[in-house]
Amino acid sequence: MIAQIFQVLRKELLIEWRDRSRVAGVFFFGLAVLLMVAFATPQSTVLPKIAGGTLWLGLMLASTRSMDQSYAVEHEHGAMEGLLLWPVDPVAIYYGKAIANTLILAAVAIVLMPLLIAVYGVEVKGDPLLLVGVLAFGCAALAAPGTLYGLISSQARGSSVLLPLLIFPLVVPAILAASNATTKILEGDPMQQAPAWLGVIVIFDAVHWTVMGMVYGRILED
Amino acid sequence: MQTGRQWGGVVGYDALPRRWVIEGSTITAIAGLIGFVYLIAMVVPAVRRALPFRWETPLGVYGLLLLLSGNYLGLFVAPGERMMGEVGRILHVHVPAAWVAMLSFFVAGIAAFAFLMVGKRGLDSLVEAAAEVGVMEATLLCLLGAIFAKPTWGVWWDWDPRLTSTAVMLLSFVGVLLLRGVVRDPDRRATWSAVATLLSTVNLPITYMSVKWWRSLHQDMSETTGGSTIDDSLRWVMYYNTWAFVFLTVWFLATRWRLAEVRAEREVPDALPEVA
Amino acid sequence: MIAPFAQGMGIIQGGSGYVYAAYAITWLFFVGYAVSLWSRSREEA
Numbered sequence: 001m002i003a004q005i006f007q008v009l010r011k012e013l014l015i016e017w018r019d020r021s022r023v024a025g026v027f028f029f030g031l032a033v034l035l036m037v038a039f040a041t042p043q044s045t046v047l048p049k050i051a052g053g054t055l056w057l058g059l060m061l062a063s064t065r066s067m068d069q070s071y072a073v074e075h076e077h078g079a080m081e082g083l084l085l086w087p088v089d090p091v092a093i094y095y096g097k098a099i100a101n102t103l104i105l106a107a108v109a110i111v112l113m114p115l116l117i118a119v120y121g122v123e124v125k126g127d128p129l130l131l132v133g134v135l136a137f138g139c140a141a142l143a144a145p146g147t148l149y150g151l152i153s154s155q156a157r158g159s160s161v162l163l164p165l166l167i168f169p170l171v172v173p174a175i176l177a178a179s180n181a182t183t184k185i186l187e188g189d190p191m192q193q194a195p196a197w198l199g200v201i202v203i204f205d206a207v208h209w210t211v212m213g214m215v216y217g218r219i220l221e222d
Numbered sequence: 223m224q225t226g227r228q229w230g231g232v233v234g235y236d237a238l239p240r241r242w243v244i245e246g247s248t249i250t251a252i253a254g255l256i257g258f259v260y261l262i263a264m265v266v267p268a269v270r271r272a273l274p275f276r277w278e279t280p281l282g283v284y285g286l287l288l289l290l291s292g293n294y295l296g297l298f299v300a301p302g303e304r305m306m307g308e309v310g311r312i313l314h315v316h317v318p319a320a321w322v323a324m325l326s327f328f329v330a331g332i333a334a335f336a337f338l339m340v341g342k343r344g345l346d347s348l349v350e351a352a353a354e355v356g357v358m359e360a361t362l363l364c365l366l367g368a369i370f371a372k373p374t375w376g377v378w379w380d381w382d383p384r385l386t387s388t389a390v391m392l393l394s395f396v397g398v399l400l401l402r403g404v405v406r407d408p409d410r411r412a413t414w415s416a417v418a419t420l421l422s423t424v425n426l427p428i429t430y431m432s433v434k435w436w437r438s439l440h441q442d443m444s445e446t447t448g449g450s451t452i453d454d455s456l457r458w459v460m461y462y463n464t465w466a467f468v469f470l471t472v473w474f475l476a477t478r479w480r481l482a483e484v485r486a487e488r489e490v491p492d493a494l495p496e497v498a
Numbered sequence: 499m500i501a502p503f504a505q506g507m508g509i510i511q512g513g514s515g516y517v518y519a520a521y522a523i524t525w526l527f528f529v530g531y532a533v534s535l536w537s538r539s540r541e542e543a
Binding site for chain 2: 513514516517519520521523524525527528531532535538539542
Binding site: 145148149152155156161162165166168169170172173176177180196200203204207211212215218219 | 338393396429
């Protein structure tokens with residue numbers, strides 16, 4: 001199983017590497033959100049306070065693009081049938097794709113961080129390692145429902161409306177936790193609240209990564 | 223002037239004599255029991271078939287009558303609330319609405335799970351019915367909540383755990399309905415919406431707890447209990463109205479389920495003609 | 499069994515408008531939904 005997941009992951013990343021437009025698209029979408037929120041904020045003194053939340057807002061919106069693309073590649077080239085014929089457990093397909101999506105989002109997040117720091121005038125006053133953890137688990141939280149719903153919406157009409165609507169309510173707890181944790185870490189976290197928030201994200205991830213994996217097989221069959 | 227922020231024990235007046243509270247509570251209990259017994263009887267298929275009418279119709283009529291009388295009680299008979307005054311009367315519709323919205327979503331979740339296990343079309347129809355009824359009632363709930371919040375908290379909305387969880391649930395199920403709307407193939411539609419419904423239901427406790435945590439860290443508003451410490455003088459009226467909402471909801475669910483079944487039946491392609 | 503009670507003696511004064519609005523909206527939703535169910539059933543039949 002692990003080997004299969006690895007195979008799927010390798011395929012996903014290889015496709016991504018050969019044509020980097022997807023990662024670029026995700027990155028620029030996220031960047032656009034960051035910049036536009038900064039432009040739209042009348043008082044720049046407010047910016048440091050909303051930096052954490054805006055980062056996650058940007059990542060969340062950008063993730064829908066990433067999920068869309070993840071399946072668009074398969075549909076465009078008629079590779080969907082090929083995917084189904086592959087002697088790989090559907091669950092492995094899910095985890096492979098989800099991990100790939102996580103890595104892409106995390107890469108985008110890491111590149112966005114210095115830009116966030118520059119544009120919003122914040123510093124990482126808290127624990128940087130904790131920040132990395134928040135980013136990693138937070139991106140995983142976005143990737144889990146996205147990979148599942150991406151499959152559904154890629155085959156349905158009106159996917160661009162459907163996908164965000166399906167994903168957003170589901171990731172609210174994760175976004176809440178990630179935004180709060182990031183903001184606390186940026187500000188210095190005097191009361192050590194960030195680890196608790198990270199705990200929330202981890203629980204979210206644990207629940208969703210298991211449940212989604214279990215359910216994915218049913219959807220792929222159809 | 224908004225002292226409504228701190229509940230500290232929601233208490234009604236002593237204005238209702240003790241005897242009437244007991245009578246009121248008894249009436250409420252009996253009212254609920256009648257409907258409940260009827261519902262249990264309806265579980266038996268033979269009883270349903272014996273009826274010359276749809277089984278849910280009496281419940282619908284009953285619920286309507288209860289709602290009429292219950293609202294009357296809430297508006298004119300129940301005492302005002304000590305802290306909230308007249309505004310407390312809103313609770314008699316707001317709290318029941320919360321119960322039935324959650325009930326509908328719960329039914330949807332169970333039906334979705336059962337469908338994924340068993341695959342019967344009737345369950346998919348139930349998911350559709352419960353999702354729609356739930357969305358209707360959750361929307362009502364949010365509106366009533368806002369109407370309640372404005373005079374008591376001073377704001378139309380707040381991000382407390384219950385409100386936020388309700389809004390998230392509402393959005394999730396709107397998504398489920400939308401999903402059902404765009405998918406043509408019945409089998410796919412059934413599977414996908416069952417999955418989406420299940421995920422929405424699973425998400426509720428996580429959302430609730432994370433928002434609760436968030437609020438406790440901020441220590442803003444004390445959490446409203448919306449009636450859990452409500453006094454006997456008021457409680458029986460609220461429960462009376464709750465029965466009304468519950469039986470009406472059962473009627474809504476049953477009627478909508480029938481509609482879903484009729485539509486699903488229509489989608490099944492006709493059998494090919496026999497070869498002579 | 500109906501007796502007049504001390505109206506408007508809570509700490510929050512007034513607000514009756516909100517109360518009526520709440521009850522009215524409840525009826526609106528329920529009656530409206532029932533009507534929509536009925537008319538959709540007619541369509542199908």
